[in-house]
Structures are given as C-alpha cells and as structure tokens.
Amino acid sequence: MRYEMRFLDWSHLQDVVKLQEIVIHNLSDKEIFRTHPPKYFLEHFKMENSIIGVFTNDGLIAYSVLYFPGDRKDSFGIDIGLERDELDKVVHLATVAVHPAYRGNSLQKQMQGIHLDTAMQLGYEHACCMVSPKNRASLQNIFSHGLNIKALKLKFDKRRRYILHRHLLSPRLDCHEEFRIRSSDLDAQIGLLNMGYLGFRMVEMPAGFSISYGRSCN
Structure with a gap:
C-alpha cells in the first residue's frame, strides 16, 4: 500500500470529521469508539504536530491525536495517581481512527510511535492512553509501545476504560x-489493580483473549 503520513492542520477538519463518521458507522460495537465534535479537533489543531494523518489516493484514511492535558481535570495522570507537579509532563495518546478498508496495516501503531517520539522531543515524561476493554486491536497496539494498564475506571459516558501509562x-x-x-x-482485573498489579501483556486464547497482570520488578 502506498501512503503518505504527515501532520495535519485546520484545513483538514472536514476530512477528519468525515472519516470519524465512516468509522463509527461501520463499527458493530459503537461503545468502543468515542466520537468528538469539530471543535475538539480545532482545539488540537492549535498545537503544532498534535494530529497525524495518513493519505492514499482515496484521501485521508487514518488519523491520530496527541493531547496535552496539563493539570486539567481530564488528565489521566490523575487517574493513575501522579503527583500534581507531574501533571504538566503528561501527554495523552488520544483518539485514533482508521478507515475500515485500511485496517491491518499497522497504521495506528506507526502514528502513535511518531507521537511518542514527538512527546519525548518536547520534554514530556508520561504517556497515557484510554482504551476500551473490548478494543482488542487498539489494546495490542498500545502494549507494543510499552504502556501498561494502571487503572480500570468508569470514564466518559460512564463506560469502563483501561488507563494505560x-x-x-x-x-x-x-x-x-x-x-x-x-x-x-473486569472485576478480577480491578481487584489486581487495587493490589498494585499492572497489566502488561495481551495473550490470545481460542475464544477471546486474556490480560497478563504482574508486579513491576524494575
């Protein structure tokens, strides 16, 4: 597949919104994907290199958003118990969307890898991400970047979400x-998290998958 990956700006707003609509329309379980209004993307366009897009001859076929929450209440740093003076060092690997026809090409993994490099170049120290326990593909991609499950909570729209760090x-x-x-x-996982364990790997099973939990020995 031939494609071009580059950072986006406000001129791509309609393309981003259109792709979001395509993604949510084609999901069998719409609970795993959180949609956003156009103003959400406009706010992120104000920050240089905040949104990456992937283009083919069909136009925009994927995007990824990097969010800088600072000490705002929606920082996942709060969910995992970071000290207040650490919150300015947190970035979120936020919304990712890939056109259904182009899934399976590791586009999410590639875009988020670029965003992690961007965050480190800017001096940030903590990367966080929110993933639905049902979103197998996204969870696998996030684990591949070395993030670990630190919490499992009711988040936006009162839906259970992993918080990875x-x-x-x-x-x-x-x-x-x-x-x-x-x-x-999920209840067993919450019990382990409350005891100081963290989720660090996804293991495929004949029917579904399991999450490996352990204690850090670093």
Missing part, C-alpha cells in the same frame, strides 16, 4: 508473578 524516560517495565485474567472478567 508509560514513563518515557525509564526502561520498559519488567513484570513477574504473572496472573492471566480473561479480558471479560
């Missing part, structure tokens, strides 16, 4: 004392 200046966490919990058993 990685300290960008530290080595990737090495976990031991592994427990594998079926992805659908």
Whole structure:
C-alpha cells in the first residue's frame, strides 16, 4: 500500500470529521469508539504536530491525536495517581481512527510511535492512553509501545476504560508473578489493580483473549 503520513492542520477538519463518521458507522460495537465534535479537533489543531494523518489516493484514511492535558481535570495522570507537579509532563495518546478498508496495516501503531517520539522531543515524561476493554486491536497496539494498564475506571459516558501509562524516560517495565485474567472478567482485573498489579501483556486464547497482570520488578 502506498501512503503518505504527515501532520495535519485546520484545513483538514472536514476530512477528519468525515472519516470519524465512516468509522463509527461501520463499527458493530459503537461503545468502543468515542466520537468528538469539530471543535475538539480545532482545539488540537492549535498545537503544532498534535494530529497525524495518513493519505492514499482515496484521501485521508487514518488519523491520530496527541493531547496535552496539563493539570486539567481530564488528565489521566490523575487517574493513575501522579503527583500534581507531574501533571504538566503528561501527554495523552488520544483518539485514533482508521478507515475500515485500511485496517491491518499497522497504521495506528506507526502514528502513535511518531507521537511518542514527538512527546519525548518536547520534554514530556508520561504517556497515557484510554482504551476500551473490548478494543482488542487498539489494546495490542498500545502494549507494543510499552504502556501498561494502571487503572480500570468508569470514564466518559460512564463506560469502563483501561488507563494505560508509560514513563518515557525509564526502561520498559519488567513484570513477574504473572496472573492471566480473561479480558471479560473486569472485576478480577480491578481487584489486581487495587493490589498494585499492572497489566502488561495481551495473550490470545481460542475464544477471546486474556490480560497478563504482574508486579513491576524494575
């Protein structure tokens, strides 16, 4: 597949909104994807290199948003218990959308890798992300970048979401004392998180998948 990946600006707003509509229309479980109004994207366009887009001859076929929450109440740094003076060092790997016809090309993984590099170049230290427990593909991509599940909470629209985190200046966490919990058993996962465990890997199963939880030994 031939494509071009580049940072977007406000002139791409209609393309982004149109792609968002295509993605949500084609999802069998619309609960896993959170839509946003045009003003959400306009706010992010104000920050240089905040939105990456992927183009083919068909136009815009994917985008990824990097969000800088600062000390606002929607910072996932609060959800994982970061100190207040650390919140200005947090970035969110936020909304990602890939056209249904172009899934399976690792576009989400590539875009988020660029955004992590951008965050480190700008001096940020904490990368966070919110993922639905049902969103198998996104969860696998986030794990591949070294983020770990630190919390499982009711978030926007009162939906359960994983909050994942990685300290960008530290080595990737090495976990031991592994427990594998079926992805659908959210109560068991919350229990382990409350005991200080973190989710660090997704394991495929004949029917569904499980999440490996362990304690950091770094």
